[in-house]
Amino acid sequence: MKRLAMWMMAAFFALTAGVAGAADVLLGAGDVLKISVYGSPDLGLETRVSEAGEITFPLVGAVPIGGLSVAAAEKKIGNLLEGGGFLRKAQVNIIVTSLQSQQVSVLGQVNRPGRYPLEGKRSLMDVLAMAGGFTADAGDTINLIRKRDGKTSKEIIDIIEMVRAGSLERDVDLTGNDVIYVERTPRFYIYGEVQRPGTFRLERGMTVLQALSVGGGLTQRGTERSMRIKRRDAAGKLETIEAKHDDLLQTDDVVYVRESLF
Structure with a gap:
C-alpha cells in the first residue's frame, strides 16, 4: 500500500x-500534416514529412521543416508564399494528424x-x-x-x-x-520449515527475520536458530551462509529454514 x-x-x-501545446511539437520524418491556407482552399493538402525533413507544397516546391515547431513551419510556408508573390498575406495553419517522429x-x-x-x-x-x-x-x-x-x-x-x-x-x-x-521487482525465495514457502518480493532493507515473517513464520518443527542463505557471488558461484536475524537479503537469495533437532 x-x-x-x-x-x-x-x-x-x-x-x-x-502540458505543452501542440505548437511546441518539433516536426520530423514520418509526421503527417494537414495544411490549409486561409482564403485559398486550392492550396490545402495532407502530406507526410520525408526522411530528408521536407514537404512539397504547391507553388513553392520543397520546403525543409524538419526540426521546426508547428508555428515556425506555418510561418516559413507563409513567408515563401508571400516572397514568391503568390499571396499578399498568407495565413497558414498546420494540424499534425499523425506524430511519428x-x-x-x-x-x-x-x-x-x-x-x-x-x-x-x-x-x-x-x-x-x-x-x-x-x-x-x-x-x-x-x-x-x-x-x-x-x-x-x-x-x-x-x-x-x-x-x-x-x-x-x-x-x-x-x-x-x-x-x-x-x-x-527483485525477488527472494524461502523454503523449508515455513508456513508459506515460495517466491516473494524483496523489499528495501529486508532482513532474514522479515523474510521469515513474509513466509508465514515457522512450522511447528522449524527453528530460527538454524537458517541458511544460498547466494551466488559476483562470479556466479553458489555459496551458503549461516543466516542471522538482522542479515540483509539480496536479489535472488534463497532462504532455507531447517528443522529443529529438539
Missing part, C-alpha cells in the same frame, strides 16, 4: 506539471506498454503516467536509454527515491526514440 501511494504521488506530480517506447512492467507520442514537452513521469503506471510486479527503478549524437547511453533512475526526496530534477524531459524500461 505504501508503494502504491508513492506511485500515485509521482503520477500526481507528472500530471500537474503542465517524436515517440518514446515504454517497456517492461507498466500497465500499457507501447509507443507514445511526445505531443509537446513531456517528462519521464508524464510518459509513465500515460503508460498507466507500474504493474504489481514492477520494481522501483527504471532504465532510461537514449541516443544522442550517435552515442547510446543508459541511466538507472530510482523513481520511488526520487519522489521521496523530492528530487524532480531527475524527472528529465524526453525526446523522440527514447526508451523507458521498467524493471521487474
Whole structure:
C-alpha cells in the first residue's frame, strides 16, 4: 500500500506539471500534416514529412521543416508564399494528424506498454503516467536509454527515491526514440520449515527475520536458530551462509529454514 501511494504521488506530480501545446511539437520524418491556407482552399493538402525533413507544397516546391515547431513551419510556408508573390498575406495553419517522429517506447512492467507520442514537452513521469503506471510486479527503478549524437547511453533512475526526496530534477524531459524500461521487482525465495514457502518480493532493507515473517513464520518443527542463505557471488558461484536475524537479503537469495533437532 505504501508503494502504491508513492506511485500515485509521482503520477500526481507528472500530471500537474503542465502540458505543452501542440505548437511546441518539433516536426520530423514520418509526421503527417494537414495544411490549409486561409482564403485559398486550392492550396490545402495532407502530406507526410520525408526522411530528408521536407514537404512539397504547391507553388513553392520543397520546403525543409524538419526540426521546426508547428508555428515556425506555418510561418516559413507563409513567408515563401508571400516572397514568391503568390499571396499578399498568407495565413497558414498546420494540424499534425499523425506524430511519428517524436515517440518514446515504454517497456517492461507498466500497465500499457507501447509507443507514445511526445505531443509537446513531456517528462519521464508524464510518459509513465500515460503508460498507466507500474504493474504489481514492477520494481522501483527504471532504465532510461537514449541516443544522442550517435552515442547510446543508459541511466538507472530510482523513481520511488526520487519522489521521496523530492528530487524532480531527475524527472528529465524526453525526446523522440527514447526508451523507458521498467524493471521487474527483485525477488527472494524461502523454503523449508515455513508456513508459506515460495517466491516473494524483496523489499528495501529486508532482513532474514522479515523474510521469515513474509513466509508465514515457522512450522511447528522449524527453528530460527538454524537458517541458511544460498547466494551466488559476483562470479556466479553458489555459496551458503549461516543466516542471522538482522542479515540483509539480496536479489535472488534463497532462504532455507531447517528443522529443529529438539
